Amino acid sequence: MERKIIELDQGWAYMLKGITKLKRILEGLTEDPFSSEDYIFLYTTIYNMCTQKPPHDYSQQLYDMYREVFDEYIASMVLPSLKEKHDEFMLSELVQRWLNHKVMVRWQSRFFHYLDRYFVARRSLPALYEVGLTCFRDLVYQEVKANARDAVISLIDKEREGEQIDRALLKNVIDIFVAIGMGQMELYEQDFEVHMLQDSGAYYSRKASSWISDDSCPDYMLKAEECLKRERDRVSHYLHISSEQKLVEKVQHELLVVYEMQLLEKEYSGCRALLRDDKVEDLSRMYRLYHKIPKGLDPVSTIFKQHVTAEGMALVQQAEDVASSQTANGGVGMQELVLVRKIIELHDKYVAYVNDCFLNHSLFHKALKEAFEVFCNKAVSGSSSAELLATFCDNILKKGGSEKLSDEAIEETLEKVVKLLAYISDKDLFAEFYRKKLARRLLFDRSANEDHEKSILTKLKQQCGAQFTSKMEGMVTDLTLARENQNSFEEYLHNNTNVNPGLDLTVTVLTTGFWPSYKSCDLSLPQEMAAALLLFNNADRLSYSEMMTQLNLTHDDLVRLLHSLSCAKYKILNKEPNTKTILQTDNFEFNSKFTDRMRRIKVPLPPVDERKRVIEDVDKDRRYAIDAALVRIMKSRKVLGHQQLVMECVEQLGRMFKPDIKAIKKRMEDLITRDYLERDKDNQNIFKYLA
């Protein structure tokens, strides 16, 4: 049987009945709910009207009329009800109307569903659901969005001031802003978020400007921390998650960035004061607050560095003051050793700060390092820091040193000393001083504990490389071997009494190259003195210049030697003229009248200025090191600009010492003269390697 044609008017009348019912349900008026038959009838009506043959296929008209239902409903019912309410009440109404609308769209699009299946798809038109939402957006949302947003923002500010607000309501309103974008966040961002952020910014700007003048730094930071916490909480409860970062940044900016310098530099409670008063908790908070802000920690680390530097410099100055008020004895005194101890303590203290307050952040490690590099390289009463450190070690490692410590304490201290070495630029100078003192400890059996000696060498090797400690290790090994040899030798003598020389004989065999060269020793007559006196076997009287020629010593050495033989306690030689100073015009005669009650006397050589000698040796080694580095670099690069060559040279040598730029230039000139390098003909600033 042919289906009966439904005319448009007729069909629409049927639909309207259903639609009206729907509207009444939404208005909360008494109505029975839709039955399945109701639904099927409405659906089928649409189906028929869409599948009828032209001119009775009414798809287009029905599609349009679908939308008009919403338009009409919104205009007559929804908008008026919204317009008569304000603030919170308006928001509640809006939420309710939105929920209603969603229901209406859902139901109505079910009735008209057949349109979605063919008409919409074939013509690539917006789906029914989308049409429905678009109506709400264009007619309701656009009308009320400004008022809604203002109402929301003012509630937020109320909550900020401490009042209780209806969070659920806000969440629902904000959900509308999100949902109305139909998948895009644009409407939320432009119609709500940007205004909310601006308002928040203004709010916190006001707060910050009043807090910054009234509050101390710790109090301000506490407030800031609390505000940030609350804002995050706000987001989790009713703002969209995508707003969190922007909001936090905004609040951070107003509270922490704008006033950063004012906050940190508050005179009695700012960063410097907190460091001074060891306010660890407040500093930790400062770190937490600023570490997420780009470059936020830079001023903090700068102040930290300045503070540590000042503390260190104060210690150095203190030591200098005490040392200069006492009579100098030319060596390293007690005060300087105390200084090293204090610097170690300072280091421990601030390493803890870097680890605990500043959570190991590299910026603070760097600040600490730079601070220590400043004052750890200052000399105290003529002694370089390299010498001080070497003397400090000597004091711990030798028998009868001024520090009485347990084994563990010694290990710990040595560990810390090696760490301090990293800050000293003249590491090679330290190595020389250390080596000299080590030699003395070993040779004169003044070392307290061999294990400690070995342990510190291991630590130094780890920190500075094997080359640094190779000679020192050689020295220790020599001594161990020497002891074994001595034992075997004594055993041999014991077993072979016929070979026994009848003297106590102790021999220590040393490997040349490991050990420093010596002038003085505890024999009863130093080598050169013996040589000098032997000259008088062949002559009773010799002039200064004759002795000079025969002994082949430097003037310095000869003067010292003759002084001790002719002007000191025991006049083994008579000097003409009999003055207390040695001149090159003097003459010397063997004193045949010399006697003394004691059979063995000590005629010591006055000690050479060891410090000067060490510095000279190190300077010489440095010249060779610079030469070697320059040649090495040029050999591999072949052609290099002046500045770059200098830079690479400094970098290569940096592990051991900080080379003087002038010294590098001098060595380069020397290398040019020796035909290792030449300048480029066209650019005098470029050097070429000459193979």
Next chain:
Amino acid sequence: MSIGKAISKTVEQIDRLFDSYANPSLGLIDPEGIETLCSDVGVNHTDIRILMLAWKMNAEKQGYFSKDEWRTGLKALKADSLNKLKKALPALETQVMMPPNFQDFYAYAFRYCLTEEKQKCVDIETICELLNLVLGSQFHAQVNSMSEYLKFQSEYRMLNMDQWMNFYRFCHEISFPDLQNYDSNQAWPLILDGFVEWMREKQC
């Protein structure tokens, strides 16, 4: 006269001129001979033009001209008589003053002072005289100050070729006496760094 004959006549005349000044036992023109030559030509034997002549000849040993060197020089100057030699000198001067000739001449002047074998440096006093001779007219102020400095400082008693050449570059590149564009971080020899430092201190 054919060209060939003309050339050989020139060579003959040049040789004859050589012989008139040469020391017969050495086979070279020696310092005495040079002095005679100078007075004949009408210049002081310390005049820069003699140095320029030596340069033109590429003379190896200071105070002596060999026959080959004499021939080289006079041929280049197109002079086969004393008169022509005299007349060639102003042109020679002009030629030397032109870069790049002057740089070559400047380097030559230094090498000319290396009288011993394997000598690489020239003593300060000679340097000061040489600077005055060679650069004195062009860079009067710089030469004066530098000479003063060289005599004042005690670190260097001799200068090497590198330092010598760099002073020339210094005169050309560095504004004087303000020294504003001098940068000791560049590859200037240390002695010039010292010179600049000394000048700057004086100016304070």
